[in-house]
Amino acid sequence: MVLNLSYKRHPPNMNGFSPQPFLLAFLPILAFLQGCNLPLLQKNKAEGSKSIEFRSSIRILVQTISTDDVLEMDYYKSIINTEIREFQLVNPNIRINARFVPTEDLEKEVGFQHLRGLGPDLILLTNNNALQLLRKKYIKYVSLEHGETPSIRNNLLNSIRHDGKLLGIPVYIFPQLACYDRSRMKEPPENLDELVRLSQSGNSFGIEKNIDTLQWLYSGLDGPLFEKKTRPSSLAFLRWLRLANLEPTISFESDPLLLRSGLISGELHWITCSSSWLPKLKLLMGKKLGIAMLPNTPAGKARPFLNVRTWFFGSQSSGRQHESAKKFALFSINIVQQRNMALKTGTVVPVNPGISLPLKTNKDLKLVNVAADKGKLLTLGQVDWLYRTDTALISFINPVLSGEQSPEEIAPRLDNLLEYGARK
Amino acid sequence: MNSLSEFFTNVVSDFARPSILLQLVTLGLTILSWLLLTKLLNLDNRRWPFEKRFKYITTFKKLANGLLLMLMLRGFGLALDHIANVAGLVFFLTDFYGLLLLSRFFIIILMFYAPIAIVSRFDIYVLRPSYLLFGFSSFLSQIYDLPSLLAMPAVVIGGDSISFNDICLIIFGSYFLATGSSLPASGLAWIAAKAFQLSKPALRATELIIKYLIIAIGIISILLIVGVNYTFLAAISGGLSVGLGFGLKEVFSNFISGLWLLVEGSVRPGDVLLLESGTGEDPCEVIELGMRATTLWRDRDNVELVVPNQLFFTQQMVTYSGVRDRHRRGQVLIHAAYRHPPEQVIAILEAVAATIPRILETPAPKGLLLRYDDSAITYAIRYWIEDPMNGIGIASQVGIAIWKSFSSHGIEIPYPQRVLHAEGVPPGYIS
Numbered sequence A: 001m002v003l004n005l006s007y008k009r010h011p012p013n014m015n016g017f018s019p020q021p022f023l024l025a026f027l028p029i030l031a032f033l034q035g036c037n038l039p040l041l042q043k044n045k046a047e048g049s050k051s052i053e054f055r056s057s058i059r060i061l062v063q064t065i066s067t068d069d070v071l072e073m074d075y076y077k078s079i080i081n082t083e084i085r086e087f088q089l090v091n092p093n094i095r096i097n098a099r100f101v102p103t104e105d106l107e108k109e110v111g112f113q114h115l116r117g118l119g120p121d122l123i124l125l126t127n128n129n130a131l132q133l134l135r136k137k138y139i140k141y142v143s144l145e146h147g148e149t150p151s152i153r154n155n156l157l158n159s160i161r162h163d164g165k166l167l168g169i170p171v172y173i174f175p176q177l178a179c180y181d182r183s184r185m186k187e188p189p190e191n192l193d194e195l196v197r198l199s200q201s202g203n204s205f206g207i208e209k210n211i212d213t214l215q216w217l218y219s220g221l222d223g224p225l226f227e228k229k230t231r232p233s234s235l236a237f238l239r240w241l242r243l244a245n246l247e248p249t250i251s252f253e254s255d256p257l258l259l260r261s262g263l264i265s266g267e268l269h270w271i272t273c274s275s276s277w278l279p280k281l282k283l284l285m286g287k288k289l290g291i292a293m294l295p296n297t298p299a300g301k302a303r304p305f306l307n308v309r310t311w312f313f314g315s316q317s318s319g320r321q322h323e324s325a326k327k328f329a330l331f332s333i334n335i336v337q338q339r340n341m342a343l344k345t346g347t348v349v350p351v352n353p354g355i356s357l358p359l360k361t362n363k364d365l366k367l368v369n370v371a372a373d374k375g376k377l378l379t380l381g382q383v384d385w386l387y388r389t390d391t392a393l394i395s396f397i398n399p400v401l402s403g404e405q406s407p408e409e410i411a412p413r414l415d416n417l418l419e420y421g422a423r424k
Numbered sequence B: 001m002n003s004l005s006e007f008f009t010n011v012v013s014d015f016a017r018p019s020i021l022l023q024l025v026t027l028g029l030t031i032l033s034w035l036l037l038t039k040l041l042n043l044d045n046r047r048w049p050f051e052k053r054f055k056y057i058t059t060f061k062k063l064a065n066g067l068l069l070m071l072m073l074r075g076f077g078l079a080l081d082h083i084a085n086v087a088g089l090v091f092f093l094t095d096f097y098g099l100l101l102l103s104r105f106f107i108i109i110l111m112f113y114a115p116i117a118i119v120s121r122f123d124i125y126v127l128r129p130s131y132l133l134f135g136f137s138s139f140l141s142q143i144y145d146l147p148s149l150l151a152m153p154a155v156v157i158g159g160d161s162i163s164f165n166d167i168c169l170i171i172f173g174s175y176f177l178a179t180g181s182s183l184p185a186s187g188l189a190w191i192a193a194k195a196f197q198l199s200k201p202a203l204r205a206t207e208l209i210i211k212y213l214i215i216a217i218g219i220i221s222i223l224l225i226v227g228v229n230y231t232f233l234a235a236i237s238g239g240l241s242v243g244l245g246f247g248l249k250e251v252f253s254n255f256i257s258g259l260w261l262l263v264e265g266s267v268r269p270g271d272v273l274l275l276e277s278g279t280g281e282d283p284c285e286v287i288e289l290g291m292r293a294t295t296l297w298r299d300r301d302n303v304e305l306v307v308p309n310q311l312f313f314t315q316q317m318v319t320y321s322g323v324r325d326r327h328r329r330g331q332v333l334i335h336a337a338y339r340h341p342p343e344q345v346i347a348i349l350e351a352v353a354a355t356i357p358r359i360l361e362t363p364a365p366k367g368l369l370l371r372y373d374d375s376a377i378t379y380a381i382r383y384w385i386e387d388p389m390n391g392i393g394i395a396s397q398v399g400i401a402i403w404k405s406f407s408s409h410g411i412e413i414p415y416p417q418r419v420l421h422a423e424g425v426p427p428g429y430i431s
Helices: A003-007 A020-034 A039-047 A070-090 A103-115 A127-135 A192-200 A215-222 A235-246 A256-265 A275-288 A319-331 A335-345 A363-374 A380-402 A407-422 B002-014 B018-041 B055-084 B088-113 B116-143 B146-151 B164-180 B182-196 B200-226 B230-245 B249-264 B342-354 B388-409
Strands: A056-064 A094-102 A122-126 A168-174 A176-181 A205-208 A250-253 A270-274 A289-292 A307-314 B153-157 B160-163 B272-277 B280-289 B293-298 B303-308 B328-336 B366-372 B377-385
Touching: A056 A070, A056 A103, A056 A319, A056 B002, A070 A094, A070 A275, A070 A319, A070 A335, A094 A103, A094 A319, A094 B002, A103 A127, A103 B088, A122 A127, A122 A168, A122 A319, A127 A307, A127 A380, A168 A319, A168 A335, A176 A256, A176 A275, A176 A363, A192 A205, A192 A235, A192 A250, A205 A256, A215 A235, A235 A250, A235 A380, A235 A407, A250 A256, A256 A270, A256 A275, A270 A275, A275 A289, A275 A363, A289 A363, A307 A319, A380 A407, B018 B055, B018 B088, B055 B088, B088 B116, B116 B146, B116 B164, B116 B182, B146 B164, B153 B164, B160 B164, B164 B182, B164 B200, B182 B200, B200 B249, B200 B280, B249 B280, B249 B293, B249 B303, B272 B293, B280 B388, B328 B388, B342 B366, B342 B377, B342 B388, B377 B388
Parallel strands: A056 A094, A056 A122, A205 A250, A205 A270
Antiparallel strands: A122 A307, A168 A307, A176 A270, A176 A289, B153 B160, B272 B280, B280 B293, B293 B303, B328 B377, B366 B377
């Protein structure tokens, strides 16, 4: 080796490297992946004890609430993975790849996959942003053949219809409840007056202030919301919010995670909650956790909106993938699966009405079921409208809560907006 | 075989989607069109305007076909996106290909301004493996949930689980540290040399010290990121101590010697050392001070000698490139017949030496009468040269020039002579 030669300077060349082969190399790879009659695939086909000819693989995407909540993520993973395992026992030719995405990243993630032509075949959503996904053509309608029509309670299928066509298959329901700390509050408030009285005696209350979670309060004070025939009247609702907020121990939060952490830390004694939070709350609070129905209102029992977890179908699936996805969705609502899920979690209400659950021995499950029976279903259009109008609705509630504007000033404007929403 | 079968199931299912097929067809059409266009345009072989005036055009025009392909991919991708809104994989390939082209561009630029050997090494050992790794992992992340896959625990050691992510970081991080630290070290050493007016050997020593520092900091950082706990590290250190005490003693000793030599500066890359050999003393240049051994180059036979660093601690070394300078004194011995006046011979020798280009003018060549030998007077011409590695070559040149000059001046270089006196032999016996 002659040392000084290597340090000579002369015009550089490409150093023998041409980047084109990198790209050209992708073609045979992609062709190979496409499943052309290439040798390795043929060999694999010949050697495999099970032919892969009729096997298919689907991608499912599950919406979770928060990125930071590892416990919740694990909870969803364990439910879905158990279901997948059981499905694959009877359908070994269908492979399922599940991915868990928090709500805030969901649309971005689906968009990313969709742009690459690899959009999910099934998406498990709480249906508040289903229409948004439909508008972007990320999901598509589903048609059920004879014999595929599932047994679903409470006319749930109708709530998942859009333009007369079925958009998804509901799996389970998360009703709204009240969660409280037994060590600080012996009995939860049965009605709104008792809630105020308990707050005056030192118990702290946290109420989620988004309009969909406040619907039980609205309909209890001012009559039903989203009824096409009656014009909404928000005055009593806004007045109660104003008065309640004057109590130093009643707070309204738009972030549900703040309520949850407040109850866990002991800062709050009673909060409005979703049954989907119960696994985590039970784990962290143990026997201290108490659950109850939301307080009765002057109109009677509270009727909160129901969150329905629904399978929606991706628009980019191949025919076989779509059929496999449908098979899995229908599998998840069969009697055995629904019962197993309800018993395992103790916090969700199955959509299949033909299930007998041990409601006498499992009080929590009974309460969740009662709450689901009392709850109100919204159409996809109404949920979508609420989801998109949330900022505007909050902008009506905040000035009332802060005392900046009176309920009388805000009520007509809120009524108009809600009337518009009822037509959705 | 089962996992391979599952893998095929996944990819066959996914790539049978209409949205994927559309992208494949687009990709195929783009590449076919590009192949046709490159045939027609012949961009890399045709003469370009101003090519004679600007030499850069000749160098960079080799990238023209690649650039054309990238533009075509982008164009076809945009069209597909506009029509079907599913051009993500085409865009990914375009961007990746663009990155390759960009790096080619920078490599060419670097070759103009940095030592080609270092740039080439960086290109081959760092950039290209990086493309491969980055391309493969990026492609996987386009089609699968790579972060979740990498986050899965792979092994459990000492109660700590190590994920695929950590394993990749340890393997590829160490590799890229070992191979990729040369270029930044070279750059930093160059800055240091400019700032502190370092000599060439000092520059090379600085470069090596910086390289080792980068590797050491990098490895510690990798271990910290991976989250190896201190107890585990202590256990490893304990094990290493025992290993060092027995099997690795020599290796470690050589490594420490190498570091010490660098710090001390007694042996640095670029130095010329005189090594004892069977045939006499050989000047050798230090090429590289490695972790275990030093590589020397002997110009006589163009041999690279790998000498353990420890040797420099146990043996006395003669260097021509120490603290003062690299100049070396050379000498050629010559005989001249007794009949020639020494002043004339010495003047010729000095004049001849002065004509040799690589002999320094100052100090001037000096001719000396060394001794009176049996057949001739022995003279020496002593001179100074700049590069000690050229000693033998210059001595040869001097010898040839003296022979020519002696011939033209009629100076005899006598053969060995013996005068025999015969005693007791009758007269006329010897004719």
